[in-house]
Amino acid sequence: MKALIAATVLALGLPAFAQQQEAKPLAPGREALAIPYEKYTLPNGLEVILARDPKLPVVAVNVWYHVGAYNEQPGRTGFAHLFEHMMFQGSKHVPDDVHIAMLEQLGANDLNGTTNFDRTNYFETVPSNQLATALWLESDRMGFLLDALDEKKLRTQQEVVKNERRQGTETRPYGLAQEKLWKALFPAPHPYHGKVIGSMEDLDAATVGEVKDFFRKWYAPANATLAVVGDFDEQQARALIEKYFGTLPSGPKPEKPQVAPVKVTRETVIRHDEKVGTLPMVTMAWLTPSYLTEGDATADVLANALGTGKSSRLYKRLVQDKELAQSVSASQQSLGAQSVFTIEAVARPGVSSDALAKEIDAVLDEVRRDGIQPQELNRARSRFETQMLAGLQSVGGFGGKADTLQSYNHYEGDPGYLNEDLARYDAVTPDKVRDFAREYLKPDARVVLHAVPSQKSPISAAKETR
Incomplete structure (x- = not known):
């Protein structure tokens, strides 16, 4: 639901070279989201x-x-x-x-x-x-x-x-x-x-x-x-x-590079000698399904439950209860080839990045064991719908109607991908979140970054351990 639109193709006469695209009817209750559009070439x-x-x-x-x-x-x-x-x-x-x-x-x-x-x-x-x-x-x-x-x-x-x-x-x-x-x-x-x-x-x-x-x-x-x-x-x-535009010459559409998916089969730990940041930071990252494919929406929901708002699990554990972090976030960066699920936390003064990593792992163990609660899932869905409606209030700009039509067209070849996108989030359950965490957020399938402020000379080289 990172790009959301509705579609109703207008029945207009098109020139001979145009390719009219049929839109699918919206699900009941979502007709108000419709953006009448047409697409031709x-x-x-x-x-x-x-x-x-x-x-x-x-x-x-x-x-x-x-x-x-x-x-x-x-x-x-x-x-x-x-x-x-x-x-x-x-x-x-x-x-x-x-x-x-x-x-x-x-x-x-x-x-x-x-x-x-x-x-x-x-x-x-x-x-x-x-x-x-x-x-x-x-x-x-x-x-x-x-x-x-x-x-x-x-x-x-x-x-x-x-x-x-x-x-x-x-x-x-x-x-x-x-x-x-x-x-x-x-x-x-x-x-x-x-x-x-x-x-x-x-x-x-x-x-x-x-x-x-x-x-x-x-x-x-x-x-x-x-x-x-x-x-x-x-x-x-x-x-x-x-x-x-019609008079501009054009050659054939270039072929998209074909690249094999990357697989991470062991934990990689990077310890970076931080020269700019003043507090230790830990980041964990996993490779996850690409944008709009099975599992991508589940990752969005889990990231929301873990790191969005003061009611999120990581915020409550690391910031409020344990008082170890001054900030924490979780996100699914959805990309066309493979996506990246990231958890990031910045320590409070005197707290080590290792202490943060230990508590993050404790929260992830809970999710792998039990999933998330229905209210967490509902809260995530509400946030996505709110973001969608806010974006669609504008015809242009970042995330506006034009950008959203373009996004669906780019990734799916279908500007009217609303129903399918909404259905991905409707299909997410607490059990699916649990299964996603078990399958993708494994301790041995990630990169862990510890960025710790240097105590050495400014000319010291940053070191990395694996």
Whole structure:
């Protein structure tokens, strides 16, 4: 339920090249969540999702490129995230560094771009009468970005990204420690190895030719989906999309890399000499089922029961009762290839990371033995439904209607995946949570990170034990 939408396909006349997708009826009691939408495909392969919502005179334009860090080659990491920056630096018909300013002058908000392991997206919400400009800007960087990409721009953005990595990983408390944990979960050459932002070495090594080749392969219309959601005239929107995107050339849709699942068959313990964080931290991580597959929703529920709110099991045990931790959390990071279930706790002054790990294991032993209580399950479901409704109040932005339609389409090829997604959570039981903990959260199938503030010289190297 990390991306939730409803779907009712509009019975509209489509051009000959369009592929209309039939929507499934919503489950009783959930009809109010419906987002009427239609999906069709241009001759160049660009998918288009249209969803009218006339409540406010605004429209969201949202483009997903089906490329992320997963699609990069070893030794050339960070390209997808690098393009998140390059796409705002100007294209053939748009001057350098004015893309954002042009949209803001038109009254745009919810304007951004994001990259993860599985995809890259760009989005903005504009007044309804500015839809044409937003579509033109998106089409120009899709079709004509390379006309404006040169050595100077690349080097400038490489330095920007490197500085972002310094701030977000290298000088951030526990940042380098968490990168170690992730690399241990996904050993090289797995495409999830490392950070989405890439490594300093790979960023430095990237050439203009390599970057352009990456763009040509992954940023063509055949590997992208455009969603337009909000207050717009359907006939006019179709005409504008055909005008600005329909003429862009496109090659075949690139093949997604086929990577064997990773298996962790023994406990790996990392002891990191922490230079930035001031208190010991322990993190435990397990590999779990991929997004929207069997077990993923169960992991969400368990993470909620363990680490969300003051009534959660880990908070009550580590923070309130034992007074060992100042913070604790649990999460299921759902990804397309494999997901990661994580528990993280930061110690109070004078408490060791080993003491935290011992208490976390005691809580996990209880769950493996008895599962969770029905009220914990119901509380988790209520939180997910609340988050869903909050997100669907907006046509654009992070987790808005356009983003949610795109997410279901990206992972399932079906923007109307609401019923199936809701059904996953409806099917979770306390016994299923118990069985999930026994199968996936085994002590011998995890990576455990102890990030402990260094008492050594600042030039001491961080050590790792296995």
